[in-house]
Amino acid sequence: MIHFITHILLYTLSFFSEAQNQMFNNQNQITMTTQNNNTFQLPSLAYSYDALEPYIDARTMQIHYEKHHAAYTANLNAAVQNTPLAQQSIEQILASVSNHSAAVRNNGGGYYNHNLFWSILTPASLSQAKETYEIIKAIHTEYGSFDEFKTQFSQAAATRFGSGWAWLSVDSDGKLFVSSTPNQDSPIMDVVEKQGTPVLALDVWEHAYYLHYQNRRVDYVSAFFNVINWEYVNELYVNAQK
Numbered sequence: 001m002i003h004f005i006t007h008i009l010l011y012t013l014s015f016f017s018e019a020q021n022q023m024f025n026n027q028n029q030i031t032m033t034t035q036n037n038n039t040f041q042l043p044s045l046a047y048s049y050d051a052l053e054p055y056i057d058a059r060t061m062q063i064h065y066e067k068h069h070a071a072y073t074a075n076l077n078a079a080v081q082n083t084p085l086a087q088q089s090i091e092q093i094l095a096s097v098s099n100h101s102a103a104v105r106n107n108g109g110g111y112y113n114h115n116l117f118w119s120i121l122t123p124a125s126l127s128q129a130k131e132t133y134e135i136i137k138a139i140h141t142e143y144g145s146f147d148e149f150k151t152q153f154s155q156a157a158a159t160r161f162g163s164g165w166a167w168l169s170v171d172s173d174g175k176l177f178v179s180s181t182p183n184q185d186s187p188i189m190d191v192v193e194k195q196g197t198p199v200l201a202l203d204v205w206e207h208a209y210y211l212h213y214q215n216r217r218v219d220y221v222s223a224f225f226n227v228i229n230w231e232y233v234n235e236l237y238v239n240a241q242k
């Protein structure tokens with residue numbers, strides 16, 4: 001009888017634990033367009049602040065997310081409030097950003113870019129560039145080897161003067177290209193040299209690395225390759241082909 005009760009108890013506990021995990025996953029999924037009642041929302045992170053250590057430290061993550069990303073979100077909402085832009089998705093706004101104010105360009109870019117950045121990061125234990133992923137196959141086709149792609153991407157990140165981003169994107173022909181943009185500009189904006197759908201993003205603003213790496217941007221760029229969520233990058237790549 002005691003054995004039976006213990007069995008039931010363990011079964012019930014495992015059920016609740018599973019339900020809790022499910023709830024956690026649902027709450028922490030990042031959607032690229034997080035807009036409720038015409039207000040852009042700061043997306044939840046799918047991992048804790050210290051989950052990317054030692055490559056990206058917890059304090060940097062906390063300040064980056066709670067202060068910088070939160071400020072872009074609040075400023076974007078203030079910039080679009082009571083304008084027709086409040087009805088549009090962030091992707092729509094940025095695709096025609098040449099028609100909008102500097103506040104919309106800077107804060108809309110900051111909002112979108114950071115949403116993407118958090119979603120393409122994952123703890124090192126889960127970061128796997130599997131050869132079976134379409135994105136990895138495409139990288140081999142386009143760059144000859146993964147190392148050659150890494151060199152080109154790292155160079156784009158290292159040589160971006162001042163603040164900005166490095167990108168891997170898909171162009172209108174479905175081909176991959178590496179680029180970098182200043183400030184909070186992004187390949188989905190109609191103001192960049194070459195437009196595309198970004199599938200990988202690296203923030204090279206000093207606020208993204210200075211606490212841990214100080215002036216050593218190259219070390220930060222190299223560390224980034226340990227915490228890329230290739231599964232999600234692959235998903236973005238496959239969607240961009242449709």
Ligand SMILES: [Fe+2]
Pocket residue numbers: 064068114203205207208
């Ligand atoms: Fe940032």
